[in-house]
Amino acid sequence: MTKTIRSHSELPQFTRRQVMVGAAGLSFAFVGCQNVADTPPSGAASSSKEMSPWVTIGADGTVKIMAPAVEMGQGSRTSLPLILAEELDADWDKVQIVPAPPIESIYGNPGFGGMMYTAGSYAVFAYYTPLRIFGAQVRQVLLQNAARHWKVPVDELSTEPNTVVHTPTNRRIDYGSISTFAEVPEIAPEVSETSLKDPADFRLIGKDVMRDELPQKVDGSAQYSIDVQLPGMIYGAVLRTPVFGGTPESVDKSKALEVDGVLAIEILPYGVGVLAETPWAAFEGKKALSVGWSIEGPGDTFNSRQGIEAFAKDARTRSRLTKAWEETGDVQSALSDAARTYKGEFRSDYAYHAQMEPLNAVASVSSDGKTCEIWCGTQAQGVAVAATADALGISPAQVKLNDMLLGGGFGRRGPRDQDFVIDAVLLSDRVKRPVKVMWTREDDLRNGRFHPMSASFVRAGVNADGQVTAWHHRKASDLATKSQDPVRFEAAGQTDFISMAGTEIKTYAIANKLSEQVAQYTGMRTIALRGIGYVHNKFVTEVLLDEIALGEGIDPIEYRLDLLSGQPRATKVVEKVAEMSNWGNTPEGHGLGVAYIDYKSQLAAVVDVTVNSRSGAIKVHNIWVAIDCGIAVQPDNVVAQQIGCTVYGLGLALSESISMNQGIVEQTNFHNYIVPRIPDVPKIEVEIVHTPNPPTGAGQMATPLIAPAISNAVAAATGVRLRHMPMTPERVLSALNA
């Protein structure tokens, strides 16, 4: 029997109800929506009159283009309008990028069922074709209007940036002039995907432009929500329950109220808020609180060191029910029939996003409590509006969102409950004044939502020729998807795609495969983090595969190339990284390790390490990364993202670990949650393998390569296998001495 379960990876069909309207200048709206039933309404416009435009062309030739993705450093606030501008043939110097309002029926991401959600490296991937088609449609309307104006056939016209040209009569008219007399059809002109520009003719895509917001990021003027200043604004700090599900049972406010500048203490369902005239007074007031908590649920007895042992036992013994993620062929028979089998147990600790801007938001609830304005850096604009409306019991239409730049996201700002926004909303509602609530770094850790701790048990079988015939991966972890977003969890058939993505073996030719999750219920808060399940799951896959290659006496790169035969894009990135790293010529005393992943984009990395056998410290000297992400819309940005992903992956691989005792996070700040600093960063070389395929994403793809490549390099240098992330010096020493 052959069965493939891929409930989440199938993208919803992007269907378009196309309406164009002319309003306020020459505006082009476009309804691109699909199954938004699973997302709450969010100030959505239902008739064309209220419709918000995607593109507005002013008489002066200014082309305003909406940016549906938020900007957290990944660059898609610039890349998406640029894609539209390409097919519109807009003059980039005249383009103004405007953050789109939270109207999911118009601006929602087709890759997320119409949610406005900036995550998963899905922005360029999912908007690419719709935005090209829409840009081409707007261009067609301009051409038709110019044809009518000049009384010439439309097929005699062409465009140059912001200009329609009639070559036979050598006439030219700019888009701004057309906008003054243009008529906009009710139904958009038909544009098929095949009639779009040949990539060879691109003027913008594939050519680097400066990101829209970059100049403000070197002069201090970039505005994050933490920078918002409003008249009459006061400050809030919230002491949240240390364990999910807790409520404040006894609260001693007296010492907090004695702090100079503290105005009020407010009891919230999940914590205690301090309102003050200044941030410092709010923080000092919070420190002075004494709160007893009532905890519902299993969290308050949880200890992560014992927890991971229990996870590992479940992964090994299948003592509990499992849910399949990928199943092809008959893995048990194939394992029984195998000439040789390999097995391994792998572990990963909880990990923390550590976005540099601590979570915060500003909210202003009107005096009658019926409207609210919020300022926040969220990855999900519509969800932020809906969560605010729910918290206040008002309609989403009564919530005005100002989405600000994000000082890092990495997944932390995307959960359905928007915890960091609600703090400000509830406190502002109590006092009917604008309130800025900031989490301290300690709050950000204590109330963190983490990359799930995981234990995996994997068995693989090979035939007499050493080829892999069976692969069984059983993973124990909390249901991160349910914790992050119950709506999407249900929509995906209660599948935990955040934990499980990447356990599937997409590109390697393996006939019999089973990956399954044995769900854990620790009560800990888990969520997506850059690279989601791939981070742990590719550590598992790529390390065990390396062991098999060495066990079969075959070079790890040759072994992968054999498994990838017939997959030219995958083959190319592996060959490229072998060439970049001069594979096969390892410097004396060093070890080189390789990893490959299919993350829609194709990537491979080689890492060069030495290991200090006295301290257990791994020194990473070089990292080479090759990526084929299809068309690189902004190539320099693709490179920058892979460098960033690599540094992020380095931290997850070597030092980043969250532990809990009695459900309480033990790490408090950057002295005991160790992220990479500049001396930790090796020489990193990134090469893009350019192919004309549609773009497949670049924002997080290299992160999961780094840990397995390091583990494989350490094995090459020392003969010792590391199977627990992070690979701290203590763990290395203990493996070396085992």
Add this chain to the structure above:
Amino acid sequence: MPISFKLNGESVSTNAPPETPLLWVIREGLKLTGTKFGCGAGQCGACMVHLDDQRTFSCQTPVSAVEGHEVTTIEGLSSDSSHPVQKAWLAESVPQCGYCQSGQIMSAVDLLNRNPNPSREEIIRHMSTNICRCGTYPRIVQAIERAAREG
């Protein structure tokens, strides 16, 4: 007693309690928000400013300590991003989320003020005070080398 000091060349004063960290006085009192809050513990460098001619974690500096001194923030480097380090930062497209970059730039300017031609090792040692979670470190090094070269 108000505390008075010079901020980017202008005389300012504050009634904040003397133990208040300079960071909060600059950001929320005097509304210069380019200086960022990252950790409140002198661990990340997002709050870096110059106190007279020395870089300083503003989250670790009580405002009373700057009475009569000169404080420079990212807004005081230039009025038009013309400082060589700012120009180099744009030329190398350093920022990603950008949140740490004011602090990175203030640390880099501090280095170049006292050592106009730093070696790569000196750059790395000096910049180890500042965390960039987006991982722009390689480009930070390139930008400092460019600023030293083109200064």
